[in-house]
Each structure stands twice: as C-alpha cells, then as structure tokens.
Amino acid sequence: MSLDNLFDPKLYREVRKPLSAASTLPGWCYTDPAFFAREVDKIFRGCWHFVGREDEIPECGDYLTFDGIPGSVIVMRSQSGEINAFQNACRHRGTRLLSGSGSCRQVVCPYHSWVYACDGALLRAPGMDCAIDFDVKNYSLSPVTLSSWAGFLFVRFSDDGPSLQEWLGNMPSFFKDYEPADLKCVRRVSFDVGANWKFLMENALETYHTGTVHRETLGRQQSEPVATEGHWSCLRVFVAGKQTLSVLSEQEGALPVNPYIPRERTTSTYFTNIYPCTQFVFAPDSMWWLAVRPQSVNQSRLEVGSCFTEDVISRDDFEEKVQAYFERWDTATPEDNAICEAQQSGSHTASFAQGRFGQEEVLVHALANWMLDQILKGEPQVPQE
Numbered sequence: 001m002s003l004d005n006l007f008d009p010k011l012y013r014e015v016r017k018p019l020s021a022a023s024t025l026p027g028w029c030y031t032d033p034a035f036f037a038r039e040v041d042k043i044f045r046g047c048w049h050f051v052g053r054e055d056e057i058p059e060c061g062d063y064l065t066f067d068g069i070p071g072s073v074i075v076m077r078s079q080s081g082e083i084n085a086f087q088n089a090c091r092h093r094g095t096r097l098l099s100g101s102g103s104c105r106q107v108v109c110p111y112h113s114w115v116y117a118c119d120g121a122l123l124r125a126p127g128m129d130c131a132i133d134f135d136v137k138n139y140s141l142s143p144v145t146l147s148s149w150a151g152f153l154f155v156r157f158s159d160d161g162p163s164l165q166e167w168l169g170n171m172p173s174f175f176k177d178y179e180p181a182d183l184k185c186v187r188r189v190s191f192d193v194g195a196n197w198k199f200l201m202e203n204a205l206e207t208y209h210t211g212t213v214h215r216e217t218l219g220r221q222q223s224e225p226v227a228t229e230g231h232w233s234c235l236r237v238f239v240a241g242k243q244t245l246s247v248l249s250e251q252e253g254a255l256p257v258n259p260y261i262p263r264e265r266t267t268s269t270y271f272t273n274i275y276p277c278t279q280f281v282f283a284p285d286s287m288w289w290l291a292v293r294p295q296s297v298n299q300s301r302l303e304v305g306s307c308f309t310e311d312v313i314s315r316d317d318f319e320e321k322v323q324a325y326f327e328r329w330d331t332a333t334p335e336d337n338a339i340c341e342a343q344q345s346g347s348h349t350a351s352f353a354q355g356r357f358g359q360e361e362v363l364v365h366a367l368a369n370w371m372l373d374q375i376l377k378g379e380p381q382v383p384q385e
Contacts, residue, residue, distance in 0.1 A: 006034055009376050014354060016372070019365050023354040027347035030196040035375075036297035042375045043276050044069045046161050047231075048147070048154040050278040050291050051075050052101075052305070054083060055151060055184045061118050062103045066155060067301070068293035073144050073155050074098050074107070078119035083148075085155045086120045086141035097141075107141075116141055150180035152280075162231070168274065169230015175270075177261045178282050183307040187326065191302040191333065195340035196347075197294040198371070200302060201277050203336050204290055205363035207237055213339050217248060217331050223271075225362045231275040231370075233363045236268050245269045246283045247324040248331065255312050255321050257284040273363065275370055285312075286325060298344055302337065304329055 014023035063076040072088035090109040107116040120141035147164035211220035226234035277292035293301040
C-alpha cells in the first residue's frame with residue numbers, strides 16, 4: 001500500500017465518528033508493517049503487559065517468561081520471597097536465558113555460563129578475571145518495571161507513564177466482590193494465530209459473531225457495555241435462562257457460584273479488555289484470561305489461563321468437573337482463532353476497504369479509537385464534521 005502519510009488523521013475521520021455513523025479501521029491498520037511499528041513505539045513500549053499470577057511462582061526460583069513486543073522478560077521469585085522482573089538477556093553478550101516457565105536455583109547463561117542469583121545479581125562470570133575494572137556487582141540482570149493487582153502480575157518497558165493502579169482505574173473496585181486475590185491458575189494453553197493482535201481483541205469484545213462462529217457450540221449470546229474509568233473496557237454477557245457461560249452445557253455439572261458476588265451478577269459474565277490486548281473474564285463460577293502477545297503485523301501468540309478459587313479447587317469433584325470448563329475453552333478458542341485468520345487474509349486483499357460498525361460493536365469501536373489516540377498523538381488533528 002502506498003500513502004503519503006499513513007498517520008494523517010484525515011484518513012481516520014470516519015472511524016472517529018459516533019458508533020452509528022462510524023466506519024471500521026482500514027485494512028492497512030492490520031497489514032502494514034509501518035503501522036505496526038508505530039503501534040510498537042507508541043503503545044507497546046509504554047503500556048502494561050500482563051504476565052501471569054503470583055500463585056504460579058510460589059517458591060524461590062520459580063519463574064515465568066513473557067515473550068512479546070518489545071522484548072522478553074523473566075519474572076522470578078527471589079530468595080527473600082520478592083517477585084522481580086528482568087530482561088531475558090545475559091549481561092555478557094545478550095543471550096536469552098530462560099524460556100517458558102519452571103524453577104531453578106540459579107540462572108545460568110547457556111553461552112558462557114555466567115551465573116545469576118534469583119534476585120538478578122551476577123554471582124560468577126567465568127573467564128573475566130583479566131578484564132580491567134570488571135565487578136560482578138555492576139552486571140546484574142537489567143530490571144524491568146513490575147507491578148501487581150490482586151495477584152495478577154504486569155510488566156512495563158518504560159519507567160514513565162501511569163502506574164498500574166492508574167491504568168486499571170475503577171477495575172479493581174468493580175471486581176472486588178469476586179475476591180480475585182484468592183484465585184489460583186490451574187492451566188495455561190497457548191495458540192499461535194496468523195492474525196494481527198487487533199483482530200483477536202476485537203473478536204473477544206463483541207457477541208455479534210457468536211450466533212455464526214459458535215452456532216453449534218456457544219450459541220447466540222446477548223451483551224451490553226459497562227461504563228468504565230481508566231484504560232480498560234467491559235462487556236456484560238449473558239444468555240437468557242442460562243446460569244453460566246463457562247461450560248457448553250450446564251447438564252455436565254457446573255462448579256459452585258462465587259458466594260461473595262452480588263446476586264444480580266450471578267447470571268452475568270464480564271468480558272474486559274485491559275488496553276491494549278489483555279482480556280480478563282470474570283464469571284460467577286470461574287475466571288479466565290486471554291493474553292494476546294503481538295509477534296509481528298500478522299502473527300500473534302494467544303495465551304489462555306484458567307482460574308478458580310482455592311475452596312473450589314479443593315473439592316473432591318474438582319478434577320472431574322473442571323474438564324467441562326476446559327472443553328468450553330478448547331472448543332471456542334480455535335473457532336475464534338480461525339475466523340481471525342480469515343479476517344487477516346481478507347484485509348490483505350482489500351487493504352483500503354472500510355466497513356460499518358454494528359450496534360453490538362461498541363467496544364470494538366472504543367478499542368479502535370483508543371488505539372488511534374495513542375498512535376496519532378502529536379499529529380495535527382482534524383475537526384469532526
């Protein structure tokens with residue numbers, strides 16, 4: 001695609017209109033490498049990235065790795081019990097140190113065997129005895145900003161910008177009755193998806209598609225947007241006459257509803273987006289997340305995590321009944337991934353095309369405009385007609 005200025009606000013004037021009059025993002029927003037590079041610079045370098053939960057790394061040496069834009073991060077529990085985040089790169093020649101998740105007594109570089117403690121301090125650097133003014137104290141792993149809410153861990157690559165609490169706004173208070181700090185992650189599943197990160201998030205923020213894409217599985221769902229404060233959005237989703245959306249069939253035996261949530265919420269499931277691309281889903285009987293990790297303009301990694309409270313996990317029938325929840329996620333997620341890949345293909349074909357938003361795409365419209373707010377910051381703005 002050839003445009004004189006890909007970031008001329010005039011190109012996005014139709015997206016900026018109110019929902020009923022607005023057009024969708026042009027196809028190039030999902031396919032153009034220069035557009036993606038601007039997103040990396042203006043959004044992903046400064047936003048908060050969800051990594052996982054504290055309960056996933058309960059002991060000293062336990063770690064998670066985050067692999068996304070703009071880099072790889074180790075999140076590890078230290079000898080003192082503190083959780084820290086570091087760049088996943090040796091201070092010698094930049095070699096990647098760890099992958100996935102696990103536990104180790106020390107971090108040893110696979111290239112030249114530099115050894116780091118679980119708090120990131122360099123302990124040994126073999127072969128460096130002759131280096132002038134070399135002191136291991138000056139070569140600890142490079143720290144990355146880490147913050148948490150209710151056991152959910154987030155990292156940020158910039159030292160500047162809103163704190164995690166400011167970013168989340170009223171989200172913690174909205175979900176305080178769900179006792180999120182008591183949740184424990186029982187499973188993670190990853191998918192490689194040939195689609196731009198926005199397609200995955202847009203799909204997760206509307207029920208317009210459920211009667212088509214999930215016709216034989218989830219079925220048609222209803223929804224309404226919830227007012228929010230901060231860098232997040234929220235959709236209340238429900239099905240008339242159905243108690244839970246967390247399983248394909250309630251006849252399979254759902255787990256108990258959280259006893260602390262208000263009665264009026266017991267038939268509602270809240271699908272959120274912590275901007276730009278982390279979805280926390282709070283259901284009456286479970287919680288799950290969809291964490292989208294952009295890899296390139298047309299490739300993403302999707303991680304799905306499943307959480308329950310400790311009292312539910314300790315039930316004698318938990319292992320049996322949780323299989324119905326896994327079946328729901330393992331069935332619906334590939335259906336969503338396939339339709340997102342179809343969108344990616346279509347956007348390459350019609351890169352200048354723009355559609356129109358439907359009434360159920362309130363949060364898709366909101367995400368498009370939030371994204372444009374970030375990447376067009378500093379560009380001369382065009383008044384609305």
